[in-house]
Amino acid sequence: MAKHIPPQSIWSPERRPRPHPATSPEEVDLAESDANVANDNQAGRDRRSEFQHDYDRLLFSTPVRRLADKTQVWPMEENDSVRTRLTHSHEVANLARSIGVRVYSTSSKEFELSGISSDAVLSVIQPILLATGLGHDLGNPPFGHQGEAAIGGWFVKRKEWIFSRTAQDGESLGADAVPEALHSEFTGFDGNPQGLRLLTRLQTHVDDLGLDLTAATLAAGLKYPICFDNVDLRNPLRKKGGYFSSEKDVVEWVREHTGLKEGQRHPLTWIMEACDDIAYSVLDVDDVLKKQVMSPDDVLVILRHKLHENPTVTKLLSRFREVEKKTMSPHAQHDIKIQYLRAFFIEALVTHASEQFIQNIGAIFDFSHQMPLMDNSQLCSALKQIAKQYAFNNPLVLRTEALGAAALDGLMCAFWFAISDRTRFDDIKSRRKSARSSYIFSLISPNYIEQACAPDVHGSNANGMRYRELRLLTDMISGMTDTYAMRLWSDLQAVPHVNGA
Incomplete structure (x- = not known):
C-alpha cells in the first residue's frame, strides 16, 4: 500500500492554487475540464503521476525548444554534432535519471522515510530528475555565461542612476526606486533565478501560474535555495542568489508545502547539480x-x-x-x-x-x-x-562571445530606451514618445509586458515601477536565442534615432 505523503513533504505533488474562482462561462468550462481530467486520472485513464505531468509540460514547452539555439560552448555552431543547450539539457536529465535509480536501489529506505512509497522511483524520483535536468538552464540568456556577464555589466555601468533616478541626469524616483538590497539581482544577473521566473511567471497561463509545476519539482530545481540578500561566497549553497524578490511568494509557497527552509536544498538537487558538472x-x-x-x-x-x-x-x-x-x-x-x-x-x-x-x-x-558531489573528483x-x-x-569561441556581448549591450540600450520612453511613468503600456521606441517596444513579448503590469501581489519592495521596468528588460533579453539576438541587433542598427533622440 502506498505510504501517505504528509502535508509538509519534500515530495509534495501540490500545485499553486488558482487565484480567482471561475466566473465567466469560458472559465467555468475550463474548470469543469480540469475536474474531468482529475476524474480521468483517478479512474486510471491517465496513469501519469503529477511529476510525470511536470516533465511532459516542460518537454513540450517553448522555452525548452529555444535551447536549441542557445550556446553550450560553441556559439551558433554549424556542426550539428556539437552540443547546444538543448542537447546538453537532455543529457543532464538522462544522467540524473540514471543516478537516481542507482542511489534509490541502494538506499531506498532513506527515501521512504522521507515520505514516499516503495514504488516511487518511477512515479516520483525519475520524473522530478528528468524535469529538473531539462529545465536547469532555461533562464540562461544568449551566449551563456558571457551573456550573463554582459547583462550584469550593463547594470554595473549605470548603477549610479539606473536604480534611483528617472534618467542619468533625471529626477529621483523616490518610492519607485529599487531598494539597494535588490541591486545585485541585476548587477549580478544569473540564469538560475531567471529560470524559476520563466517557469512560474512568464509562460502564458489562464491563472498566471506559468507552467504550473508541483511544489516538489520547483524545490528540486532551486539550485541555490537563498535570496540575493543572503549570498555567502564561502558557502557552495549560498554563493549565488537562487530566486528574485519577484518570485519570493512562489518560493514561500513551495516551502510551505515541502517544509524546506531558506538555505535548505532538496535532496534531488544534489544529483541535478552533479550531472551538470x-x-x-x-x-x-x-x-x-x-x-x-x-x-x-x-x-x-x-x-x-x-x-x-x-x-x-x-x-x-x-x-x-x-x-x-x-x-x-x-x-x-x-x-x-x-x-x-x-x-x-x-x-x-x-x-x-x-x-x-x-x-x-x-x-x-x-x-x-x-559540498557538491563532484568537488572531490x-x-x-x-x-x-x-x-x-x-x-x-x-579564439573562435572568445570572438563570437565578444560579438554577442556587444550585441546584448546594444540591445539592452535599445530596449531600455523603448521601455522608458513613454508618456506616463506610472503606466508601462502608455504611448511611446517616438516612432523608434514604438517599434522596439512592439517587439517585446506580450506576456512579459503583462507580467510587468500584473497586480502588486509579489511583495511591496519587488513591485516598484523601476523594478518592474528592469525586470521587463531582463525578461526580454534573456529570452532571446543567440541567432535572434544577433539578427535583431543588426536590424535595430538600421533604424536610426531622429533628431538625436
Whole structure:
C-alpha cells in the first residue's frame, strides 16, 4: 500500500492554487475540464503521476525548444554534432535519471522515510530528475555565461542612476526606486533565478501560474535555495542568489508545502547539480574532439600526466592500444576512441556521484550537507580544465562571445530606451514618445509586458515601477536565442534615432 505523503513533504505533488474562482462561462468550462481530467486520472485513464505531468509540460514547452539555439560552448555552431543547450539539457536529465535509480536501489529506505512509497522511483524520483535536468538552464540568456556577464555589466555601468533616478541626469524616483538590497539581482544577473521566473511567471497561463509545476519539482530545481540578500561566497549553497524578490511568494509557497527552509536544498538537487558538472566536464571535451581541436590521444596524454595511475585512464589506454591493432582507417579509430572516452568517463563520474550521494545521504536528507558531489573528483576537475583551455578559451569561441556581448549591450540600450520612453511613468503600456521606441517596444513579448503590469501581489519592495521596468528588460533579453539576438541587433542598427533622440 502506498505510504501517505504528509502535508509538509519534500515530495509534495501540490500545485499553486488558482487565484480567482471561475466566473465567466469560458472559465467555468475550463474548470469543469480540469475536474474531468482529475476524474480521468483517478479512474486510471491517465496513469501519469503529477511529476510525470511536470516533465511532459516542460518537454513540450517553448522555452525548452529555444535551447536549441542557445550556446553550450560553441556559439551558433554549424556542426550539428556539437552540443547546444538543448542537447546538453537532455543529457543532464538522462544522467540524473540514471543516478537516481542507482542511489534509490541502494538506499531506498532513506527515501521512504522521507515520505514516499516503495514504488516511487518511477512515479516520483525519475520524473522530478528528468524535469529538473531539462529545465536547469532555461533562464540562461544568449551566449551563456558571457551573456550573463554582459547583462550584469550593463547594470554595473549605470548603477549610479539606473536604480534611483528617472534618467542619468533625471529626477529621483523616490518610492519607485529599487531598494539597494535588490541591486545585485541585476548587477549580478544569473540564469538560475531567471529560470524559476520563466517557469512560474512568464509562460502564458489562464491563472498566471506559468507552467504550473508541483511544489516538489520547483524545490528540486532551486539550485541555490537563498535570496540575493543572503549570498555567502564561502558557502557552495549560498554563493549565488537562487530566486528574485519577484518570485519570493512562489518560493514561500513551495516551502510551505515541502517544509524546506531558506538555505535548505532538496535532496534531488544534489544529483541535478552533479550531472551538470559531469556534462560540462565529459561532454564539453567530447565537443572539443568533434571539432577536431584536439585528438583523443591528446586527452589521454594530458590525463596520464595529471592523474597518475587513475584506473579509468589506465583502462582507456588499454582500449586505445586494442583499437590501434585493428585494421581500420585512422578516421574510424579516431571516432571509436572518442566513444570509449565518453563512455568510460561518464561511467566513472556517474559512479562517483552515486557513491558520494550514498555516503552522505544522512546529511543530505537532514539538510546539513554542504559540498557538491563532484568537488572531490580529480577526474572531473581535470576534464573541466581541458574544456576550459581548449573550448572556452578557444579564439573562435572568445570572438563570437565578444560579438554577442556587444550585441546584448546594444540591445539592452535599445530596449531600455523603448521601455522608458513613454508618456506616463506610472503606466508601462502608455504611448511611446517616438516612432523608434514604438517599434522596439512592439517587439517585446506580450506576456512579459503583462507580467510587468500584473497586480502588486509579489511583495511591496519587488513591485516598484523601476523594478518592474528592469525586470521587463531582463525578461526580454534573456529570452532571446543567440541567432535572434544577433539578427535583431543588426536590424535595430538600421533604424536610426531622429533628431538625436
